Amino acid sequence: MTIKDYKFAGKKAIVRVDFNVPLxxxxxxxxxxxxxxxxxxxxxxxxxxxxxxxxxxxGKPKGKVxxxxxxxxxxxxxxEKLGTPVTFVDDCMKxxxxxxxxxxxxxxxxxxxxxxxxxxxxxxxIEKTDPAYEEAKKAMKASQKDFAKHLASxxxxxxxxxxxxxxxxxxxxxxxxxxxDADNKMLGLxxxxxxxAVDNVLSNIKRPFVAIMGGSKVSSKIGIIENLLGxxxxxxxxGGMTYTxxxxxxxxxxxxxxxxxxLDVALGVxxxxxxxxxxxxxxxxxxxxDAFSNDANTQxxxxxxxxxxxxxxxxxxxxxxxxxxxxxxxxxxxxxxxxGVFEFDNFTAGSKAVADAIAQATSEGAFxxxxxxxxxxxxxxxxxxxxxxxxxxxGGALLEAIEGKELPGIAAIRK
Ligand code: AMP
Numbered sequence: 423m424t425i426k427d428y429k430f431a432g433k434k435a436i437v438r439v440d441f442n443v444p445l446x447x448x449x450x451x452x453x454x455x456x457x458x459x460x461x462x463x464x465x466x467x468x469x470x471x472x473x474x475x476x477x478x479x480x481g482k483p484k485g486k487v488x489x490x491x492x493x494x495x496x497x498x499x500x501x502e503k504l505g506t507p508v509t510f511v512d513d514c515m516k517x518x519x520x521x522x523x524x525x526x527x528x529x530x531x532x533x534x535x536x537x538x539x540x541x542x543x544x545x546x547x548i549e550k551t552d553p554a555y556e557e558a559k560k561a562m563k564a565s566q567k568d569f570a571k572h573l574a575s576x577x578x579x580x581x582x583x584x585x586x587x588x589x590x591x592x593x594x595x596x597x598x599x600x601x602x603d604a605d606n607k608m609l610g611l612x613x614x615x616x617x618x619a620v621d622n623v624l625s626n627i628k629r630p631f632v633a634i635m636g637g638s639k640v641s642s643k644i645g646i647i648e649n650l651l652g653x654x655x656x657x658x659x660x661g662g663m664t665y666t667x668x669x670x671x672x673x674x675x676x677x678x679x680x681x682x683x684x685l686d687v688a689l690g691v692x693x694x695x696x697x698x699x700x701x702x703x704x705x706x707x708x709x710x711x712d713a714f715s716n717d718a719n720t721q722x723x724x725x726x727x728x729x730x731x732x733x734x735x736x737x738x739x740x741x742x743x744x745x746x747x748x749x750x751x752x753x754x755x756x757x758x759x760x761x762g763v764f765e766f767d768n769f770t771a772g773s774k775a776v777a778d779a780i781a782q783a784t785s786e787g788a789f790x791x792x793x794x795x796x797x798x799x800x801x802x803x804x805x806x807x808x809x810x811x812x813x814x815x816x817g818g819a820l821l822e823a824i825e826g827k828e829l830p831g832i833a834a835i836r837k
Pocket of ligand 1: 639660661662663679734759760761762765794
């Protein structure tokens with residue numbers, strides 16, 4: 423079923439959204455992108471005379487109740503954005519009465535699903551090495567089904583609009599779909615848009631295709647980097663991973679972030695790029711600091727000749743120009759991961775240069791897809807959100823989709 427064809431009048435829809443929004447120490451939302459992302463789906467159900475049971479996770483409470491990760495903190499924001507009151511149920515397994523009494527136009531928000539270990543389906547309090555682990559896992563899988571079935575019992579139909587967790591086979595993202603027939607389960611509007619954006623980058627590629635991968639580590643992105651080397655024309659590698667490449671060639675990197683056990687991986691990436699005819703673009707100079715702090719002293723030096731006691735926190739001016747030149751003229755662009763420690767205002771120049779070049783290329787006709795929490799935060803920080811083609815709400819899910827993996831959250835709806 424598709425959300426466009428479903429008749430919501432008089433129906434109760436249980437919707438998995440990604441309301442895992444960042445909160446400050448007072449529980450105030452610092453970035454509501456994810457809530458705004460889910461609104462079209464939620465409003466569609468209400469506008470057509472349906473009722474909503476909204477469910478999400480927040481953070482990693484590891485199967486235990488943790489008030490710091492309670493969704494009660496965002497209830498008012500959701501109500502305000504939906505323009506209607508929201509009833510909060512402080513235990514997602516105890517919403518039977520409220521769900522039964524739900525009338526068209528009414529909304530229930532369930533407490534954080536991950537307060538129950540069944541949501542993720544991982545046994546708690548037992549190590550993988552324990553001989554009893556396999557038994558515990560089996561038992562947990564069985565109770566995960568019961569958990570999902572109970573959630574399903576609240577509603578007539580199921581909508582998955584949580585792209586951020588679509589790569590997880592959790593109770594609310596995948597298992598629950600087994601308890602609805604094909605006519606009563608569907609992807610939400612956000613999820614449909616995400617799938618289309620990935621499709622644009624995977625099957626509808628206009629060349630040149632330039633990918634920019636940044637962030638702190640090579641290790642967490644090696645899968646996607648290797649995969650992209652089979653697709654892109656140019657790959658810019660920036661941010662903290664730069665220094666693993668510099669070190670791999672015997673460079674001096676001072677105190678810069680490095681993965682010493684991944685030097686061979688870096689060399690392997692270079693070799694694969696050469697083999698595939700992909701232009702690999704690495705930084706040449708860095709803004710280095712004498713401490714990991716916004717107020718540290720700084721200087722610019724070659725990325726492979728960083729003095730002892732200094733660390734590379736941002737791309738230098740030559741590198742920024744090099745990145746901008748590499749992005750210029752691109753027709754398909756994927757950006758994941760900042761080009762420096764952009765959280766510090768004094769080290770945003772590299773990420774800003776990347777963001778500006780992407781916005782420019784987009785204005786000249788490129789399709790640009792920005793994904794992963796940090797690059798999205800960058801784009802928002804620089805006020806360029808409306809100058810790129812698509813901002814994905816998914817980090818890991820986006821990368822797995824682009825790697826070509828089937829996402830369980832999508833497969834469960836389509837099977
Ligand atoms: P990731 O989670 O791997 O995408 O990494 C994102 C993080 O990488 C951000 O918090 C950045 O501050 C960090 N980062 C980017 N460049 C550097 C750098 N040169 N040194 C240390 N951290 C960095």
